Amino acid sequence: MNLKPLALFVKHDGMSSRASVTCRYKCGNACAHNVPNESGGEYFGDIVKSAMTRRGLLRGSAATVLAVGAGSVLAACGNDTATAAPDSVDSGSLGSGSATGSGAPGTVFSPVAPNKQDAVVVPEGYEQGVVIRWGDPLFPDAPAFDFDNQTAAAAEKQFAFNNDFAGLLPIEGQPNAYLLVVNHEYTTEPSMFRGYDPENPTEEQVRIGWANHGLSVVQVEGEAGSGRLTPKFGRYNRRITALTEFTVTGPAAGSDLLKTAADPTGTRVVGTLNNCAGGVTPWGTVLSGEENFNQYFANTDKVTDPVAAARLKRYGLEGEASERKWERFDSRFDVVAEPNEANRFGWVVEIDPWDPTSTPVKHTAMGRFKHEAATVHVTDDGTVVAYSGDDERFDYMYKFVSSRKMQPGNSSGAMRHNMTLMDAGTLYVAKLTGDDPAAIDGSGKLPASGVFAGTGQWIPLLRTGEDGRGESLVDGMTADEVAVFTRLAGDKVGATKMDRPEDFEPNPHTGKVYVALTNNTKRGEDGKAAADTANPRNNNKNGQVLEIDDQHAGTSFTWNLLLVCGDPATADTYFGGFDKSQVSPISCPDNLAFDPHGNLWVSTDGNALKSNDGLFSVVLEGDRRGETKQFLTVPVGAETCGPIVDEKRVIVCVQHPGETDDASIESPSSHWPDGGDAQPRPSVVAVWKSGGGRIGL
Template sequence: MRNLPMLGLTHGNRSAVTCNLKCDNACARPAPNASCEPSFQDVASAALSRRTLLAGGGALAAALAMPVVHAEGAEAAASGTWATKSPLKFTPIKSVEATKDTFTVPKGFRWDPIIRWGDPLFKNSPAFDPTKPNAKAQALQFGYNNDYLDIIVTNRAGTEALLVCNHEYTNRAIMFPPSASDADELEVLRTLKAAHGMAVVELKRRRRGGKWTYVQGARHNRRITADTPFRFDGPAAGSKFLKTKADKDGVLALGTFGNCAGGTTPWGTVLSGEENFNGYFKADPNARGSKRYGLTDADSSYGWEKVDPRFDATKDGYQNEPNRFGWIVEIDPTDPKSTPVKHTAMGRMKHEGANIRVDSDGTVVAYMGDDERFDYLYKFVAKNKYRKGDSRAARKHNLKLLSEGDLFVAKFTGEMQEDNANLGSGTWIPLTKNGKSAVKGFSHEEVLVFTREAADAVKATPMDRCEDVEPSLKTGKVYVACTNNTNRGADGKPGPDAANPVKGNKNGHIIEITERRNQADATRFEWNLFMVCGDNGEAGTYFAGWDGPVAPISCPDNVAFDSAGNLWISTDGQPGTISKNDGLFRVPVAGKERGHLVQFLAVPVEAETCGPVVHDKDGSVFVAVQHPGEDGTWEEQHSYFPDYLSKAGKPVKGNWRGPRPSVVQVTRK
């Protein structure tokens, strides 16, 4: 029987298994941020009224003109005429009940898996066989539970691409049968460890708009696991807080895990955020930063300390091992022999991901969310400017852009409105500046290794789980998906405020941020509530002023944009809040249809929609389907995705008897 502290405490159909495996039962314990400030709604001197902003509408619009990220679409963006003119036309689907084990797409479309857990990547990769767990085999196969995803087309004909994704976490109960001995179970633990990390996979297709297939044994194929060497760079590399028995210099870490969202950079690399790393360690609860990062001395959720001593951080020589996780990592998918990097200049937290915006003057900024109740929104501004072009010199320069720069945390001000059309202003408070600490009482390396503590000290605004944070390449506006926070307004916790307006926020919301033209490094911003999620017509919901019907939506997680600038939103948690399977939604952010939310697809029972990629000019949409059938067991599986079902709802003969997390493409029939 699994230890499930959240059993009976989740909302609706939300899985206690997901809580246990994905975030180490974070909601069963007090939020790590014990320093929460009172709601800024109570601080009258800081409030900025909606009436004041609207009264100066003309001047405000001029002052907050859109930053130039890409020249295309600038005129249309200003007029708002481009917002719904995506080449991808579809009839929206209806929401799917949370009991359905189906992958649902619009009429006229089809779905196909590109690659699934266990598929062989290399010429010497063994065939998938979950009845015989084998760590060496798994390290040569596609990993488990993809979150961030990108499909990077690499030739002019549009027939070759690289698929890049991460493998966030595993579920032993449905992946493998019960072990016959303790020795067999140790091999299961090693196999689970090998199923984490990241993957790069070559794809091919016959024509644009056609189906992609992956190429086994291709030159760029790569698996990065929890044992792959990573290089620390930036100001904290070599810090005393990163040194261990195995790495006395504090410059080389082994592996990455708990990877959630990410981003693809303009110079062709992929960023990934190390999120819920605390659940992998047994640690000293009194060590610096342990409480603030949720580390305890209980046995870890995954038990890796039984097969690798570095995951028992209570032992001499390993106390700093947890400090070596919680970073933004960068990999170069075009160079399978390159050593991935952990960027200390970008701070350490439970990173959901990082997404890049480049202003016309070459200023590079990365936006990041810390995915924990009452934690913060951040941005990083690179010291050096982006260089255009594909020359070797430009690429070498750009690969170092995230190694130096200034780190900021957000403080919001504003007032709540009766209709939830909240707006206000905000400040980016510097945590580091010009290569030095900007926080009194913290050294530079302390700010970067214990970033949460530094952000507490400058009184940043506690948020409702900032997950994906993405700038629009059409407008430069930044969209912050706040998934939920049921502790908002609970006893002793901050109550609702303008930027987090819902008490007991179970459905989440999205904030739209505007910074000044060509000033990604600005320290001031304006913001408004773009969406307050919930069931269609539910009291308190808000959809950017749209007053017509919309699709029900809850728990926004990852976001993306199509070629017309529309926002696409994937969800994580709808079964537990509105009793609907998670899905992918589209909403215009400008024009007459601004706020008109419709649903494009729904994923199977107990699954989460992750990593949306929209190639609308190709007529293609891609998602990662994470943890289908999460609540099942080896003996009683809850899903058969994606090798799926006969029309009678039974496993097709010859297919494996349980679910396999997969990357899925949706194309026109």
């Protein structure tokens, strides 16, 4: 279904549209809890030892646990309490330039209007098709999906739940054939099981949840003359789950901080959790970020050692039983029974999709935090630079610079070497300075220069040598501590507190690096960091996109804000200097991608403008810099994830469709993608130009 372009200055009360049920299962109600980063530039461990008693620390930890219901307002992850928007939201008109479908190469399409439709809505002249859905079989012996008769054994052979990142890798020698690699971030059990009791899940439901985390690798075949993709039972197909074994590499491998009863060596981890965004490497592997892993662990309130408790709290581990109650069926999810198990999550993992028998890797040299992603830039001399954001309010931006050089080619030897690139090098955290900090008053008002801009430094935290041994570059912390408690290292060196740094993406055309900063309604609150030039609004509901001109292998950079998101009709928004009457409203940027022309594409999560989330093109160069146009919207309750934009198709992962607080299995708020009275199913969608042709031309 297509919507004619409308412009689109939506009135809103400023709260995220993310449902409270999504907050519970996606991030463990992160925005309802106290901000984990309480640092003021001093090492948090020192603060604990010198200023907190054990009794006071435990009391403070318990006080942060909040009961969240459908009527709660959860700040940036909040419940949208405004009247539901109509199917089409119209409060004006875009200027004629955008409305007629003109634009820079790659962005020539008529923008889609904000709306509340239960559909993927695409521009006029484009078609779409579902590639694969939750439960679709990946192997010939996998059963067809049966919502009311799920089993863990079946789920391990089916496409899993809540798809996030997507990578599309061409298969050499097979025209129009690809590997589709997809992350599965989290499970929403009340949407998966009829009659689900959150206080008493069954063991089979828990095991189905384990099977629905991780990644899927599936061969897909393109269709001549369109962008349609069809899954195949190919030899590369694979499921990676919460029960798949991983190898640990880097300076924390073998550390006492990673050893458990099941793994006394500290080198083998079972499973990967909460895999959010990711990146495809130039050598053909996939990097996946473990994000909100904290929510899977129970009984933090029973930890009596103040230093251990402070470390857990800094990573958002709080409270008694976990939401999913996994600890009832596997003691490793109980931090009292296995104090180090949580330390084995929060890493960048690397998957070789070309070898279904390969053991995936967790790279500890890249640091442990809530990795949104890891994306790679290769310098002219072969140095590999991997960027990653820590998706939490007031947390930091990082990069890892390899000491080894990438080997070109796709030989087995080159692959083996290149999969060690993230095991030797230096980990840095970012500190930003604004050009005119006195001009920032928290309102979002532009400085007199007309841009939000400044300089920055990459502060070294950890150096890992060729022998895999780490050297701490932070006073008072060992190399193991920096690797495992990287947030604390960032606290100690005074890194800049950002507004939820999510996807990092280097532009393959210019080398500039872009960061989605989703939102932060705690910015400027009493006791919290006030607005600064890179985060210029207090109570930041709509987020911004940062542009970095980096030395890559060096330690200095310049930066500016490309977008300050929100309703273009309001004074606190900025679109790279472009005419705000000629852009689509955009709120809560999350994932980023580039098209073949070098334009940035932005997907959103939690649109605070009272319409469905979507995917937007943004021009980066020339006199149209900052022109922002909505290419599609996703169904009711859904989030737009994993964008891929190439010459012939756009791919998005539609995550948690129908996830609204008034929905139930008996009364779904969405029937997408199957229609009728079907239950909603997270799915991957491809969009292409009718009759073929190139996207955006």
